Amino acid sequence: MKPRIFTHMAAMTLIAALLAVSPVAAQDGSTLSSAPRQYTVQVLPSLGGLGGAFSINNLGWASGVSEPPGNPYDRAFLWRNGQATDLGTLGGYNSSVAFPNKNEIGWLAGASETGGNDPFQENFCQFICSSPTGACLPLNQICKGFLWRNETSEMIPLPPLPGGNNSWAFGANNQHQVVGVAENGVQDSNCAAPQVFDFEGVIWALGPSGAPFVSQRLPPIAGDTASAAIEINEKGDAVGGSGPCGSVGLAVGAHAVLWRGGRAIDLGSLGGATNNAAEALNNQGQVGGISDLPGDQVAHAFLWEGGVMRDLGVLRSDDTFALAESINDRGEVVGLSCGPVDCRGFHWQAGVMTDLNSVLPANSPLLITNAADINSRGEIAVQAYDSNIGDSVAAVLIPIPNSAGPADGVAEIRNVERNITLPENVRKRLRDRMHLGHF
Numbered sequence: 188m189k190p191r192i193f194t195h196m197a198a199m200t201l202i203a204a205l206l207a208v209s210p211v212a213a214q215d216g217s218t219l220s221s222a223p224r225q226y227t228v229q230v231l232p233s234l235g236g237l238g239g240a241f242s243i244n245n246l247g248w249a250s251g252v253s254e255p256p257g258n259p260y261d262r263a264f265l266w267r268n269g270q271a272t273d274l275g276t277l278g279g280y281n282s283s284v285a286f287p288n289k290n291e292i293g294w295l296a297g298a299s300e301t302g303g304n305d306p307f308q309e310n311f312c313q314f315i316c317s318s319p320t321g322a323c324l325p326l327n328q329i330c331k332g333f334l335w336r337n338e339t340s341e342m343i344p345l346p347p348l349p350g351g352n353n354s355w356a357f358g359a360n361n362q363h364q365v366v367g368v369a370e371n372g373v374q375d376s377n378c379a380a381p382q383v384f385d386f387e388g389v390i391w392a393l394g395p396s397g398a399p400f401v402s403q404r405l406p407p408i409a410g411d412t413a414s415a416a417i418e419i420n421e422k423g424d425a426v427g428g429s430g431p432c433g434s435v436g437l438a439v440g441a442h443a444v445l446w447r448g449g450r451a452i453d454l455g456s457l458g459g460a461t462n463n464a465a466e467a468l469n470n471q472g473q474v475g476g477i478s479d480l481p482g483d484q485v486a487h488a489f490l491w492e493g494g495v496m497r498d499l500g501v502l503r504s505d506d507t508f509a510l511a512e513s514i515n516d517r518g519e520v521v522g523l524s525c526g527p528v529d530c531r532g533f534h535w536q537a538g539v540m541t542d543l544n545s546v547l548p549a550n551s552p553l554l555i556t557n558a559a560d561i562n563s564r565g566e567i568a569v570q571a572y573d574s575n576i577g578d579s580v581a582a583v584l585i586p587i588p589n590s591a592g593p594a595d596g597v598a599e600i601r602n603v604e605r606n607i608t609l610p611e612n613v614r615k616r617l618r619d620r621m622h623l624g625h626f
Contacts (some may be wrong), residue, residue, distance in 0.1 A: 188358075192498055195239070196508050209245065209246055210415070210547050216429075218542070224356065224565060224585040224586040224587065225546065226546045226567075226582055226584040226586055226587065227542045227549070227584075227585045227587060228547065228582055228583075228585075229582060229583045229584075230265045230553075230571075230573070230581070230582045231249060231252040231271065231580070231581040231582060231583065232266070232271045233254075233264070233271070233580065233581060235427060238251065238253040238254070238264070238570075238579060238580050238581040239251045239252055239253075239288070239559075239570035239579055239580075240266070240296070240344040240441065240560075240568035240569060240570065240582060240583060240606040241284060241285050241286060241559040241560060241568060241570070242284055242286065242287045242288045242559065242560050242568055243287075243560050243561070243566050243567070243568040244288055244289060244290060244291060244562060244581060245289070245561050245562045245563045245564065246264070246267070246291055246293075246315075246408075247267070247564070248265065248266065248267040248293075249265075249266040249267075249312050249568050249583050250263070250264060250265045250266070250288065251263075251264055251283070251284055251285070251299075251559075251568065252264055252282075252283045252284065252285070253271075253273070253294065253358055253581065254317065257462065258471065259316055259317045259323045259422065260281050260323070260356075261281045261282060261314060261317075262274070262275070262276070262281075262282055262283075262464070263275070263276075263282040263284045263295075263297050263299065263333075263335070263529050264282075264284070264581070265282050265295065266334075266581070266583075270318055270448065273296070274297075274335055274342065274343075274410070274503060274511040275342065275580035276299045276300060276422035277299040277300070277301045277302075277303045277331055277342055277344050278299075278300075278301050279297065279299060279300025279302055279328040279329075279330075279331060280300050280303035280314075280323075280324060280328065280610050281300045281314040281326075282297060282298065282299035282300070282314075282333070282342075283297055283298060283299075283312075283314075283418075284296070284297040285297065285298070285357075286357040286358055286417060286418065286466075287358060287418060287467075287512070287513050287560040287568075288358050288359055288361060289358065289418070289420070289562075290359050290360050290361045291361055292337075292359075292363070293336060293337025293338065294334060294335070294336055294337070294363075294365070295325075295333075295334070295335040295359070296332065296333070296334055296356035296357055296358050296359045296361040296365050296366070296367065296408060296418050297332070297333055297335070297356060298312040298330055298331070298332050298333065298354075298355045298356060299323055299330065299331060299333050299344075300314065300326075300328040300329070300330050301329045301330070301331055302328065303328060303329040304327060304328060304329070305327050305328060305329045305330075305352055305353065306352075306443055307352070307381070307383045307384075308325075308326075308381055309328040309333075309352075309353065309381050309382050309383060309384075310326045310327070310381060310582075311328075311329075311330045311352075311353035311354075311370070311377050311382075312353070313531050314326055314330075314331035328354065329353055329365055330353050330354070330400065331344040331345060331346075331347075332344070332345040332354040332356030332357075332365070332367045332368075332369075333345060333356060334356065334359065334365050334391070334393075334399065334509055336590050343393075343397075343399055344399075345367065345369075345371075345391050345399050345492075346369070346391075346399060346400070346401065346537045347370045347371075347372070348369045348370060348372060348387065348401060348404070349368040349372055350371065350372015350373070350383055350388065351369055351370025351371050351372045351386070352370055352371075352384070352386075353367075353369075353370050353384075353386075353500070354367060354389075355367050355368050355415075356369065356371040357416070357417050357418065357419055358417070358418045358419055359383075359419070360419050360420060360474070360534050360610060361421055362421060362423065363393065363590075364390050364391070364392060364402070364423060365390065365392070365393060365419075366388070366390050366391075366416045366417070366418065366419040366425050367388070367391070367415075367416065367612065368386050368387065368388055368389065368414070368415040368416060368427075369386060369387060369388060369389045369401065370384040370385070370386045370427070370609065371384065371385050371386060371387050372384060373385040375412060375432045376433060377412070377431065378432035378433065379431075379432065379433040382432060382433060384432075385412050385413050385416070386413050386415065386432070386472065387404055387405060387406060387407065387413070387414050388405030388406075388414040388415050388416030388425065388427050388446065389402070389403065389404055389405060389416065390400045390403040390416070390419065390423075390425065391478060392406065392576060402442070403449055405425055405427070405445075405446045405449065405451070406445060407429040407451065408429040408430075408441075408442045408451050409570070410430055410455055411429045411431065411441060411442065412430075412570070413429070413430060413431065413432040413433070414427060414428065414429040414430075414444065415427045415429075415463055416446065417464075417465070417466045418466065418467060418468045418526070420468050420469060420470050421467070421560070422470065424446065424447050424468065424472070425445075425446045425468070426443075426444065426445050426465035426466065426467070426468045426474050427444055427446075427464065427466075428440045428442065428444060428447070428463070428465065428475070429441060429442040429444045429451065429453075429467060430442060430461075440462045440463050440477075441460065441461060441463060441527075442454075442456075442463055442466040443455070443463045443464050443465040443474075443476050443477075443478060443489075443491070443496075444465060445458065445468075445491075447464060450481060454474060454476075454491050454496060455477045455481065455491075455496050456479065456496070457478040457480050457481075457487055457489060457496060457498050458478075458479070458480050458481035458482075459478060459479020459480055459481060459482070459483045459486070460479065460483055461477075461479055461483050462477060462478065462479040462483065462486045462508075462604050463477070463478045463479060464476050464477055464478075465491070465518065466510070466511065466512055466513075467511050467512060467513045467514040468514070468517060468523075469514045469516045469518070470516050470518055471518070472492065473491070473492045473500075473514055473518060474489060474490070474492070474514075475488065475489065475490050475491070475511030475512070475513070475514045475520050475522070476488070476489055476491075476510070476511055477489065477508065477509070477510040478496065485507060485508060486507075486508035486510075487500055487501060487508065487509055488500070488501070488509040488510055488511040488520070488524070488533075488535070488540075489511060490511065490514070490520060490535075493565065499511060499520065499535055499540060500540060501524045501526075502524035502531055502533055502540060502542050503525045503526055503531075503539075504514040504526075505527060506524045506525055507525060507526055507527070507622040508525055509522060509523065509524035509533070509540075510522045510524075510552060511535070511560070512524055512557075512560065513558075513559065513560040513561050514561070515562060515565070516562050516563055516564050517565075518564065519535070519536045519538075519561055520534070520535040520536070521533065521534050521535070521543075521558035521559070521560065521561045521567055522535075522558060523555075523556065523557045523558060524540075528608075528609075529554070529556065529609050530556045530557060531543070531544060531555065531556065532544075532555040532556060532557050532558030532559075532567075532569050532570075532571075533558060533565065534558065534561075538548050543555045543567070543569065543584065547580050548586065551574055552573055552574045552575040552607070553571040553572065553574075553580075553582070553607075554571060554572045554574070554607040554609070555569050555570075555571045555582075556570055556571060556572055556579070556609075557569060557570040558570045558584075564586070565586040566583055566585050566586065567583065567584040568581075568582075568583055569581075569582050569583070569584060570582075572607065572609055574607050577610065
């Protein structure tokens with residue numbers, strides 16, 4: 188459901204306990220408590236099949252994907268004011284909103300297959316067949332990033348660069364800018380199959396007639412051949428990855444990048460040479476993402492600020508990697524941490540990484556496998572496995588006002604063991620959809 192900008196992991200070694208991290212000041216100048224809030228859990232209605240929430244804006248609108256029962260194709264979905272809306276497609280089989288959209292103007296950015304056949308069959312937007320029998324039509328349609336606007340309730344396809352076929356949009360800000368990636372028409376024999384064309388991070392805007400166009404190109408780091416921009420803030424800064432030409436869901440992670448004024452800034456790494464990508468950005472200039480440790484066998488979540496990359500660690504000693512997926516203006520970070528058995532959604536603040544499963548009642552049927560986005564109110568969009576129905580659901584964690592610390596009847600904070608085992612087919616689907624490789 189939610190493709191990522193990093194390569195699949197090789198066999199992983201065990202890692203040590205979490206590293207201590209100094210507290211981060213909140214937007215109002217105060218220091219965040221290390222104790223997470225208490226939450227209520229709202230499971231979102233779906234089409235009846237697999238679901239996941241990957242974005243929640245400051246209006247409380249959640250978006251992501253859902254599948255009709257018995258249908259192996261993703262549909263971009265919006266949940267707002269108690270209503271669930273299927274956003275449809277651009278004429279193809281699959282569509283999704285797979286990354287945070289931080290704006291408050293009712294814009295959503297995502298990707299959809301079109302009715303056109305991709306002559307190179309690149310599967311640029313990394314959709315997968317989720318049918319347990321493999322009964323899906325071939326994933327060979329051209330994919331286009333889209334802009335969905337609340338005022339018109341229609342998908343607008345976003346163009347690639349000249350000569351390219353495919354594009355993919357990830358987020359939109361309040362300044363009417365949409366960020367993403369577009370093929371540039373340069374055929375590169377060094378691309379990892381099935382990718383054929385190089386691609387670049389881009390910013391789209393709407394012209395006077397309402398037609399979209401590429402308003403800014405976000406180049407790779409010098410010496411790299413591909414880049415992808417994942418998130419944009421209100422200042423027009425963007426973050427993402429830069430590296431060799433793989434597929435967008437795989438190998439653009441040699442460098443974690445911040446584009447400021449259109450100039451690519453290498454954010455450094457935690458010591459590794461691959462799997463370095465920036466994915467989260469707030470209006471204070473704090474950046475979150477993923478970076479390999481020395482040896483490129485283990486990857487940790489990071490928080491970059493003022494030229495310094497901090498290691499946020501992982502949840503459990505046998506987790507092989509962690510990814511920071513979103514950060515709000517208070518400096519709260521959410522993401523996922525994965526090991527050999529499952530993935531867990533986490534919340535990080537003031538130096539403490541907490542397993543979000545610890546805020547669930549002990550008898551909850553849910554296992555939170557991914558925390559994808561957090562808004563200014565502290566609401567968190569998550570993907571969870573529901574053991575009652577045997578499938579994944581979309582949900583939102585809503586903080587209880589004036590609460591801190593674990594609620595009565597739930598496990599202690601930081602980490603928790605839950606007696607819920609992911610079925611092998613669900614583990615495989617989660618791994619394939621998020622390009623996690625071994626976990």
